[in-house]
Amino acid sequence: MRALFLFFLIATSALSLQTAPENEKPYVWPLTINNGISSTFQEFRSNHFHAGIDLRTFRQTGFPVLAVAAGVIERISMSDRGYGRSLHLRHTDGRYSLYGHLEKFREDIEAQVTQVQKKRGKKYFGTWTLPVPLAVRRGEVIAFSGESGSGFPHLHLEIRNQFGQAINPLSLIGNLHPDEHEPLLKGILLRSRGPSLINDDCGEFYFKLRNNGMLYTLAEPLTVTGPFDLSLHAIDLSDVGHVVAPYSLQAFLDGAPVFQVDFDRLTRDDNNQLGMLYDMAYSTSGAYFINLSYQSGFDLEKTRVRLAERLRQMSPGPHQIKIIVKDRQQNQALALIPLRMVIGNDSSRLQKKYPVRKTDSGIMQRTEFSTYVNQDDVVIKIKDLPVPATMLKLKIIQGDREQVVAAHEYAGGSYFCFKPLNHDPRLQLRFELSDGQQRVEESQKTLHPVLLIKEFAQVVRFHDFVAEFGSTSVLESKVLLFEQVDLKAEFPLLAGPIKLGPDHFAFLDAVFFKFKIPAGEVRREQLGIFKYSFESKKWHYIATQPDYDPGYMKCRVLTAGIFALLRDIDPPAIIFQKPESRHLQSLKRLVVHVSDRGKGIDERTVAVFLNGQIVDAEYDPDWKHILIKDLKHLQRGKNRLLVRANDHGGNKSEKTYTFSIK
Structure with a gap:
């Protein structure tokens, strides 16, 4: 009994040592001014999470920067990019803080900087460890705010523990300025899974949320026939009303937890989960679409519950999704999303009526086809075809395998849902229209899918384009579709454009795209791979380098989209x-x-x-x-x-x- 008591006492003491600093919030605000927060912890960036917080400085420089806690200044960095002038401060509790984009250090450090610059013969000498660490007190001036490195005038504050994990500074600073702004919920983005329908349609749909006092609800009813993926469009407002990302999100299905993320800490490897947490098609720095669905490798999510599986198990009738969003000062917003699960025969549910008529020749050729992909499901939609689904069937042929797929009905027509049969990059679709006794008409279409599975590396070639997928590019089976598209570019187009969809698809690691260089190209320094932005309607350069195969240029990518090889001929x-x-x-x-x-x-x-x-x-x-x-x-x-x-x-x-x- 005594041994058990001693074990409990030691364990409790260790726990208190670990959590007491956070509970007591021993750190202080690192500026003598308060112009608010412009970026919070774990916010979306195009290829990583934001590992600290950014503090506004009235778009000016030169404000005193304070040590958030006692410790020693161990090293500084001088760079013309990234954090610019930055300072690393080791604290007595084992953590260290980083202060970035400084204008200058305090005088005794500046004197050492001048000596190092003269010795090394360059202004930006990188990282330098102080020969004798400088002890500082909490709240002591250590530098002055600036705009060095990347970005406009502001202070970047980053705090890491002894294991290198980034810690949310707002969890440690005790004298935060009051924030009375609750998060704002804009809408939800739903993507149907498999043959499921959302309000009698399949695909991707955005529903606005309306605010009734402290409660958000849908502006229109929601009816589903099966599982879907859910993303929440939400923002928070900082203490001065600046748009930032929220701190925590929870979701419940009929009262049972199905999702939870708290923006508390990050490791460098967690950046691979960027596309799991944020929707890569719509998220920007200032507009956040947060995926409320767990998947393999999504270690930042705490419930480990797959929303799609829970939805698949739902019984017919009314159900409810509850979403709670909070900021770091516990202001919160609540959304209640009622939905109705409907299961049954498509035709009887939609109550479609078709004219009594003979099928006319050529109707399949005049029909509009569209393709929708989510996870490893491919959906082919046939719009406004005035025949019941029972008269349609689809045969898919991929390599040495084939399969017949039955048609379903949705409000706008008919659709087919299937999964690729193998890794062959060419998939033939043969649509057949029959009157119940014999085939009346046939139409064909070709898709170019890529089936990505865990721990399987592959190289896919499509015209002058090559995609190299490493064995760690996905942790669950996913499908990409390749397509040659017609898009104009402001520079000479040498190869492409190639579209890879869906747009929200995010890779975890080790994916390279390559384009073949046309014969006779001599000024290869002008060549680059560009990605098209639907938001700006412009092409944006991606860091490109010659491939080990001298006939190709390659780049590393994180998301799907539209890519092309262009020649930059315009001077600055x-x-x-x-x-x-x-x-x-x-x-x-x-x-x-x-x-x-x-x-x-x-x-x-x-x-x-x-x-x-x-x-x-x-x-x-x-x-x-x-x-x-x-x-x-x-x-x-x-x-x-x-x-x-x-x-x-x-x-x-x-x-x-x-x-x-x-």
């Missing part, structure tokens, strides 16, 4: 901004806007000459401008400013600007 655009003052004594800087719509500015080539003398200037890709503060060669009267810049395609620009100063 250089536009001079009018001087902020015409007086020599009051002019503090010159600004030149430099942009490129292709492969981007090669910052190594940016050069600025003022009155024939080269001056110190840096290109900021976020603002897309060169900020010139080195004005020692400025003179009264006429001045001549010359700017040179190349893009990564080797296209060159040079422009001169003449102006007068009093």
Whole structure:
């Protein structure tokens, strides 16, 4: 009994040591000002989770940055990208904090920075460990806020534990400013699974949520015949009303928990779950579509309940999904989503009536076909075909296998649902219309599917396009469809465009896309793989490199979409901004806007000459401008400013600007 008591005492003490700092919230706000939070922990980024919080600084620089807790400054970093000037502070509790995008460090550290710059002969020398760590107290000034590295003026705060896990800073800071804004729920995105129907249709559907006081409900009734995937469109508002991501989400089906995520901590490997948590087709930094469905490898989700399986087991009749969304200060929003499960014969449920008529020749050729894919199911929809589903059948032929698929009915026509039979990249569809006794008409269609399964690597070729899928690209069976599409591009099109769908498909790891280089191409530095954005209606460059096969260019990808090999032939655009003052004594800087719509500015080539003398200037890709503060060669009267810049395609620009100063 005594041994058991001692074990309990030791275990309780260990637990209190682990949780007490978080419960007591021993850290302090890292700025002497409060302009609110612009980004929270675990927010969506295009290829990773945000591992800290971003604090607004009135779009200005130079505010004192404070140590969030006592500790020692161990190292600093000087980079022109990423976190820019950053500082690492090791705390007495074993955690460490990182402060990014600083304008400058405190004076004793700045003196050491100057020495290292002289010794290494470069301004941005990377990471440097202080010979003697500097002890600091909680709340002591350690640096000043800035806009170095990536982004506009702000402070990035990141806290990690001794295991390297990122911890939500809002869980540790005790003097947070009050936040009275509850999360806002915009709508839900449903994708049918298998042959299921959602309001008598199959595919992807968005339903708006309306706010009745503190409760969100659907603006229209919801009827389903089977399982579906669910994404919640939600945002939170920070203490100053800025759009950020919520902190926690819970979902319940008929009172039973089916989903829970709390944005508490992250490891670097958790970035592979980005496409599991966020819908990759619609999520942006500021618009969050959060998948409320568990799948294999989704370790951030706590219930391990598969929503689709629970929905598949539901009995006919009324049911309810409850969703609770909270921010870190426990403001919450509640949504109650009533739905009705209907099971039965498609025709009797839809109560369709068809005219008594003979099937006319050519009706199948005039019919509109569309394809919908979710998980490993393929759905072919036939719209406005005025015949019952009993008169239709589909034979799928893939490699040496074939299968006959029965038709179902939905409100707009008929549809077929099937899974690929094997890994053959060519799948033939043969639609047959019969009058019950004999075949009346036939139509054919070809699909190019890729069946991805766990621990199976494969290479797929489609025209001049090659996709390499590693064995860790998926953890559950998924289907992708390849399709050649017709899209215009602002640059010469060399290969593609190739569409891979569905758009929300996210890979876990090790996926490369390659395009064959046309014969005779000599300026290969101009070539790049671009992805089309439906939101901006533009092509965006993806980091591209020559493949080990010299006839191809390749890139690494995280999501499906539309891709093409383009040649960037446009030089950068250089536009001079009018001087902020015409007086020599009051002019503090010159600004030149430099942009490129292709492969981007090669910052190594940016050069600025003022009155024939080269001056110190840096290109900021976020603002897309060169900020010139080195004005020692400025003179009264006429001045001549010359700017040179190349893009990564080797296209060159040079422009001169003449102006007068009093």
